Amino acid sequence: MSKIAFLPGTLCNNAHFSHTINALQADGHQCIDVHFGHANCLTDMAAAVLNATQKQPCYLAAFSMGGMVAFELLRQHPETVKGVILISSNAHKDKPGGEMVRREHLAVAAEDGLEHMLRQYYLPKYQARPTPQSQELIVEMAQQVGLEGYKAQLRVLAERPDSYQTIAVASVPFLLISGEKDPLCPPAGQQRMAARAKQVKQILLAEAGHFVSLDQPEAVTESLSQWLREQQVCKD
Template identity: 30%
Template sequence: MSSLSNPPLVLLPGLLCDAAVWEDQRTRFGAQRECQVPDYGTLDTLTAMAEHVLQHAPADRFNLAGHSMGGRVAMEVTRLAPERVLRLALMDTGYQGLAKGVAGESERAGRLALLKTAREQGMREMGRVWARGMVHPDRLDGPVFEAVLDMIERRTPEVFEAQIHALLNRPDASGQLAGIACPTLVLCGRQDTWSPLSRHETLAAAIPGATLVAIEDAGHMTTMEQPGAVNEALAQWLRAEARH
């Protein structure tokens, strides 16, 4: 399936997500190349997740796309082994560390409160509260929202705790952006309130030659909300000449 002319595509899911978040992308690109979606298990740092990705990648060199927390893992992969990443796509994500002071403590408290809800009421009930900000308001309680809840329900509070730990202790990737040398796509839903477009504009401006794409009529879950538009952006990215 994959070859030197069609190197693998490694697709990194975000917090509590699994291969379902990339279902349409795997359908679109899987006939031409191997598409792998790693599972982080209960790894509890972004560095450990990145090392896991590198250890299990289907080839020495590959294309790498990360959504949400997966985008942070992708940047860590690129920091650890830049020579292995042919192309990089960062989608609905962030790159800064935990904020100092009140803002950081507020994030910590909010995440731990969700974990408490997950333990006491179950993952799906936690998701009903947490995930309402994930999708465009027009899709609340529709099939995409239910699919997001299904993903969350497939995870456990133990996985949630590990991934929260990873995010609360996330590295600040700001210093590595100027050194990213492979073709890079920065993509965001126009209505993403979790990882707003303004942040992606700053991110794209900091990476030499990066391409910024805003996906219309989409919130945070762009790959599921607007798969056609996302797939077209990824197809153009995969046609960019990779670093040799």
């Protein structure tokens, strides 16, 4: 069975992957819950992954910002990466105007709280099929990250490099899972990443937004489980 490290995105932990993690563990896989704390650069976030995995080779299940950390590991420590599952992520550097937008969001979070900022700017873009329970989970995860963790993550987002060449030279297999209705990491960007990879499987889920794990938890679990089975068959 496989070892999979789950790398969280901005303002969240891996609680939204509970359906997938529980199913994988029931099948005998080892799932590693990575936390970035207040790490404010990709090097330190990559170090957190290496610490959690004890530098042993594993698959990386990387959500959103976590994908940027996965790319850093491919650049700096490729021997520790068996394959990359990119979930609602992207490979481009910061877009023009991004810093100004994030500065506005941070100011609102500092003044009115993370929950207020989330409900004003983020929640409307996060899900295609939101429920009160899923939205409360997103708010709860953000509160656990906290304002200082959010500040650190915004610096990472601002300083991230373009990673398309990293995908192109990587020798490991990729699985791309994304939502058809994700305005933050839209289908066109997913196709662009897939076109760079040497070994890739792309899955686009209908009626799913950025948090595909909450909009379509069963589909995400089955997609990931099937891909892991395929990787095992290739090795056998």
